[in-house]
Amino acid sequence: QKEVEQDPGPLSVPEGAIVSLNCTYSNSAFQYFMWYRQYSRKGPELLMYTYSSGNKEDGRFTAQVDKSSKYISLFIRDSQPSDSATYLCAMKDTGNQFYFGTGTSLTVIP
């Protein structure tokens, strides 16, 4: 079993919809949680970074971490066609290694 589980999708939504992306993990030592957006044939781009539990908002994006449930989410409000990409969650403990989910492919239909 992978350390980080993420539904690969694909997920298809109409423009303006609220998108919910999720990851679960098994290692209770994870403290740092990240969401990356990756366009086709490009490098992952860091979207959100959260330490420990709680919420963090940045524009249309909200990241939530629930350490008690080992569950993290990324919400995208008012989704746009330019949000169409693969979204990867990643997390780490106090060590140097990052653990990635498999990515969720999102398409926002105009």
Place this chain on the structure above:
Amino acid sequence: AAGVIQSPRHLIKEKRETATLKCYPIPRHDTVYWYQQGPGQDPQFLISFYEKMQSDKGSIPDRFSAQQFSDYHSELNMSSLELGDSALYFCASSRLASGYNEQFFGPGTRLTVL
């Protein structure tokens, strides 16, 4: 803002050849990571360096080696290339010394082995 630089961006090699990929981290970042990403897959961690010393090792084949130099740039050396080595290779950097755990990726090197 400066980003992670990788070179070359594209590389075509034949089986059994060698390849060297280079990574220049964001200035003042002390940690470099190498990942391999196959089509439709998440990045697979290969190896990382902190302050020029190897810090973690992932699924890096014995045919591959890497190092980080005094100027913090890193090189991934790949020998006896196989068809299955065709992938996107990403370098990422972070600044762990100051507790900065965000990791920033470069644009990747697309390696094609024929």
